[in-house]
Amino acid sequence: MSAPAIRLKDVGVRLGEVDVLQNLSLDLQARTVAVIGENGSGKSTFARLLGGLINRTSGELSIMGIDPARRAAELRRRIAIVFSNPDAQIIMPTVAEDVAFSLRADRLPPAELTQRVGAAMERFGLTELAQRPSHDLSGGQKQLLALCGAMVRNPELVIADEPTAYLDARNARRVAEHLLEDAGHRLVLVTHDLALAARCEQVVLFAGGALVGLGEPEEIISQYEAVLAC
Numbered sequence: 001m002s003a004p005a006i007r008l009k010d011v012g013v014r015l016g017e018v019d020v021l022q023n024l025s026l027d028l029q030a031r032t033v034a035v036i037g038e039n040g041s042g043k044s045t046f047a048r049l050l051g052g053l054i055n056r057t058s059g060e061l062s063i064m065g066i067d068p069a070r071r072a073a074e075l076r077r078r079i080a081i082v083f084s085n086p087d088a089q090i091i092m093p094t095v096a097e098d099v100a101f102s103l104r105a106d107r108l109p110p111a112e113l114t115q116r117v118g119a120a121m122e123r124f125g126l127t128e129l130a131q132r133p134s135h136d137l138s139g140g141q142k143q144l145l146a147l148c149g150a151m152v153r154n155p156e157l158v159i160a161d162e163p164t165a166y167l168d169a170r171n172a173r174r175v176a177e178h179l180l181e182d183a184g185h186r187l188v189l190v191t192h193d194l195a196l197a198a199r200c201e202q203v204v205l206f207a208g209g210a211l212v213g214l215g216e217p218e219e220i221i222s223q224y225e226a227v228l229a230c
């Protein structure tokens with residue numbers, strides 16, 4: 001592969017009075033990247049930065065050749081962002097309508113829209129819930145719906161922040177397979193689940209808003225476990 005998919009040079013993010021991320025310089029080329037670190041270390045802020053949801057205060061940033069501060073709309077079309085709290089991502093009254101809403105910009109013919117929505121719901125085990133009011137779903141079902149809505153658009157890059165947080169073991173496994181094994185997209189996965197992180201090709205470790213490790217999963221997870229043991 002040529003240019004890194006994600007490139008940061010001396011990036012800083014200040015939110016209010018707090019320097020949340022400092023002097024971040026890294027190139028991410030692997031298809032699947034895990035982001036790990038202690039509570040409050042800056043992982044979610046990093047994910048929101050990559051997703052164009054917050055802007056950097058300093059430095060340079062390129063996501064698949066796009067500067068999110070300049071071409072946010074284009075970036076949003078090519079990526080999907082999934083958070084641990086799905087409520088913010090569920091908009092429409094029923095499950096099927098909510099999945100279809102994610103495809104509104106594509107202006108698909110009705111038959112193709114129905115087919116795409118049906119296939120996506122099948123993939124995430126939501127077919128039986130298609131006509132259920134989306135806000136009556138359980139936390140785990142909502143998480144599956146949010147993921148389904150994100151993935152139905154076939155994004156090039158998925159940024160997922162603790163996407164299995166509300167899921168039972170079987171659904172967590174199913175979601176992990178979709179995110180990790182589907183070669184159709186790149187993945188940046190924020191997680192406290194080190195077994196999940198170990199399945200990514202590259203791992204990024206944060207501490208106190210700074211990058212303190214970047215490399216092979218085995219090496220970086222051992223580095224983190226040594227910190228946790230103190």
Ligand SMILES: Nc1ncnc2c1ncn2[C@@H]1O[C@H](COP(=O)(O)OP(=O)(O)OP(=O)(O)O)[C@@H](O)[C@H]1O
Pocket residue numbers: 015016017018020037038039040041042043044045046
């Ligand atoms: N809008 C904000 N204004 C000020 N400080 C913020 C803001 N958002 C986050 N922070 C601070 O930035 C730091 C990093 O937060 P962040 O949510 O990125 O951490 P995290 O690594 O994702 O944590 P966790 O594992 O607990 O989810 C925390 O100290 C947090 O309090």
